[in-house]
Amino acid sequence: MRKTDRLSELMTILRDGQVHKADDLALATGVSLRTIYRDMEVLVASGVPVQGARGTGYQAQALITLPALHLTEDELEALHLSLAILGESGMEGLADAAASLSAKIEQVLPEDSDSAGEGFGFAAYPFDGAARGVRHMPGLKAAIKARQKLRLRLQTGGAEVIRPLQVDYWGRVWRAIVWSETQAGFAEIRLDQIAEMTVLPGLFVDEPGKSLSDYRAS
Amino acid sequence: MRKTDRLSELMTILRDGQVHKADDLALATGVSLRTIYRDMEVLVASGVPVQGARGTGYQAQALITLPALHLTEDELEALHLSLAILGESGMEGLADAAASLSAKIEQVLPEDSDSAGEGFGFAAYPFDGAARGVRHMPGLKAAIKARQKLRLRLQTGGAEVIRPLQVDYWGRVWRAIVWSETQAGFAEIRLDQIAEMTVLPGLFVDEPGKSLSDYRAS
DNA sequence: TTCCTCCTGACATTAAGTTGTCAGTAGTGA
DNA sequence: TCACTACTGACAACTTAATGTCAGGAGGAA
Numbered sequence: 001m002r003k004t005d006r007l008s009e010l011m012t013i014l015r016d017g018q019v020h021k022a023d024d025l026a027l028a029t030g031v032s033l034r035t036i037y038r039d040m041e042v043l044v045a046s047g048v049p050v051q052g053a054r055g056t057g058y059q060a061q062a063l064i065t066l067p068a069l070h071l072t073e074d075e076l077e078a079l080h081l082s083l084a085i086l087g088e089s090g091m092e093g094l095a096d097a098a099a100s101l102s103a104k105i106e107q108v109l110p111e112d113s114d115s116a117g118e119g120f121g122f123a124a125y126p127f128d129g130a131a132r133g134v135r136h137m138p139g140l141k142a143a144i145k146a147r148q149k150l151r152l153r154l155q156t157g158g159a160e161v162i163r164p165l166q167v168d169y170w171g172r173v174w175r176a177i178v179w180s181e182t183q184a185g186f187a188e189i190r191l192d193q194i195a196e197m198t199v200l201p202g203l204f205v206d207e208p209g210k211s212l213s214d215y216r217a218s
Numbered sequence: 219m220r221k222t223d224r225l226s227e228l229m230t231i232l233r234d235g236q237v238h239k240a241d242d243l244a245l246a247t248g249v250s251l252r253t254i255y256r257d258m259e260v261l262v263a264s265g266v267p268v269q270g271a272r273g274t275g276y277q278a279q280a281l282i283t284l285p286a287l288h289l290t291e292d293e294l295e296a297l298h299l300s301l302a303i304l305g306e307s308g309m310e311g312l313a314d315a316a317a318s319l320s321a322k323i324e325q326v327l328p329e330d331s332d333s334a335g336e337g338f339g340f341a342a343y344p345f346d347g348a349a350r351g352v353r354h355m356p357g358l359k360a361a362i363k364a365r366q367k368l369r370l371r372l373q374t375g376g377a378e379v380i381r382p383l384q385v386d387y388w389g390r391v392w393r394a395i396v397w398s399e400t401q402a403g404f405a406e407i408r409l410d411q412i413a414e415m416t417v418l419p420g421l422f423v424d425e426p427g428k429s430l431s432d433y434r435a436s
Numbered sequence: 437t438t439c440c441t442c443c444t445g446a447c448a449t450t451a452a453g454t455t456g457t458c459a460g461t462a463g464t465g466a
Numbered sequence: 467t468c469a470c471t472a473c474t475g476a477c478a479a480c481t482t483a484a485t486g487t488c489a490g491g492a493g494g495a496a
Contacts, residue, residue: 002482003454022472032456037473047288054463054472064294064387067326069284070265071319076282078315082300094356097296101289108285138312169282220452221484240442250486255443272442272493 001030003039010039014050014060021057073169077137079105080174136194140167140176147203149181152189153196162187163204165212179210186215219248221257228257232268232278239275291387295355297323298392354412358385358394365421367399370407371414380405381422383430397428404433 001009006029013020013028022036029036040058043050050060071079083105087098143150144164153159162178169175174191208214219227224247231238231246240254247254258276261268268278289297301323305316361368362382371377380396387393392409426432 021470033472034457034474035455038454040472041474046286049288049290052472055465055470056463057471061290064289064291064327066287066289066323068264068286069322069326070267071282071284071322072267072279072315073282074311074315075319075322078301078304078312078319081312082304082316083296085303086296086300093292093359094296094299097290097292098300101293101296104287104289104293105284108287109282141311239440251442252444252487253485256484258442259444270442273440273495275441 006031007039007043010036010043011048011060011063011065014048014058015063017060017063019057019059022052025058076169077174081137136191136197137167137174139197139199140164140191143199147205149200149202149204151198151200152178152194153198154189154193155195156193158182160187161200162189163210165215167191177212177215179215186218224249225257225261228254228261229266229278229281229283232266232276233281235278235281237275237277240270243276294387295392299355354409354415355385355392357415357417358382358409361417365423367418367420367422369416369418370412371416372407372411373413374411376400378405379418380407381428383433385409395430395433397422397433404436 009029010025013025022033022040026033026036031039040050040052048060048065049063050058052058080102083098083102087095087102140150142148144166147163149161149163151159151161160178160180160182162176162180162182164176164178166177167174168177170188176189176191176194178187178189179185180187227247228243231243240251240258244251244254249257258268258270266278266283267281268276270276298320301316301320305313305320358368360366362384365381367379367381369377369379378396378398378400380394380398380400382394382396384395385392386395394407394409394412396405396407397403398405
């Protein structure tokens, strides 16, 4: 039996949530006790919620394994937004579950060292903030498509008239890349910093020095 | 360098969405061309959206990797419900992304062979059905807690007065385990088969032969 | 057609990982 | 305190996986 198959089998056995002695697991899988201890270590390290109690045995909680997924940005956005919506729904139990799932997801999402990024020196991604920020996503995207100017009031208090150019997921935050008319320059605005967003009647066209490709060239 | 580290590094390089020649990847990671070809095969097999074009090079799409997660049932419920809600929201683009993400998740969730289960012989888990079914989850759970009887009308047309005992995720479906007064027996009802659910004024107490532990003993 | 670069199989060699045995430690409940 | 069972380190032996070299093939663009 290959090791990965054996780990799978262990998880199947443990899925019942009952207490299992290492000896029995060893018998069931045909390996030594020492190997079971090692396997349990591997399972724990990979995030499987199983505990071993001395004198008792091993017990896992209800256990559904979602293997690695590769997501597009749209899919990640959908995931964030949907959990945020549920998290604020007040549905008993579900809001908590959405929060804990969201925390698990944030825990494992890659964080590029580059994205430590100046100005973003927060240690954790606050769930409430993400909910508020992600809410603006659809409106921002519509404005980008329609080339519509927006007025943003940020949590820091300032208001800016901007041309939204792009929304992306950079590091562990959703951000908008904008040309700010108020500041006459490019800006990267975290969506969770947006307190209020108002659609303005003015449209914009690509002007030299103010377009997305200019931003990228800088 | 360990293989897994190298695969990680390859993904980091490819994340920029640009075209990369295998030769350059080999130089960057210090292995032979043949090994790069093998590595790319492994990445593709694991779901990474990367393609190699002959004469050109390798290119990946925007790429966010969510490693394996271990969820509780509550968290899976939250995930299903939240995506279902977003999927029906009509938000442009997001409903599609929620659907595609949901499909990815269903694709990889474990399906116990036991759960092929008689009567459930469907090949795929229809998204629409899941949305409708998951909707009843909160009401069911409240009724279980309050020991409230319910009248269910199923998609097959029948109506039953039931005592809801438990909701769980079995195989790839959410189901309710109930004592059906109409049929005088236990039943397992897929949530997506519930067309309508009405709360009745009657409460129930555990009667011998009709409780959850009786179900489990059978 | 030529060039460029991905693609695949085979095989000997090399590298890495895994295992069981043994010894010793430790926590919990009766 | 004792019994039960999880826990950890070390090491030799064994197993499995990975690698590079070589040869040959294939698709797409200029």
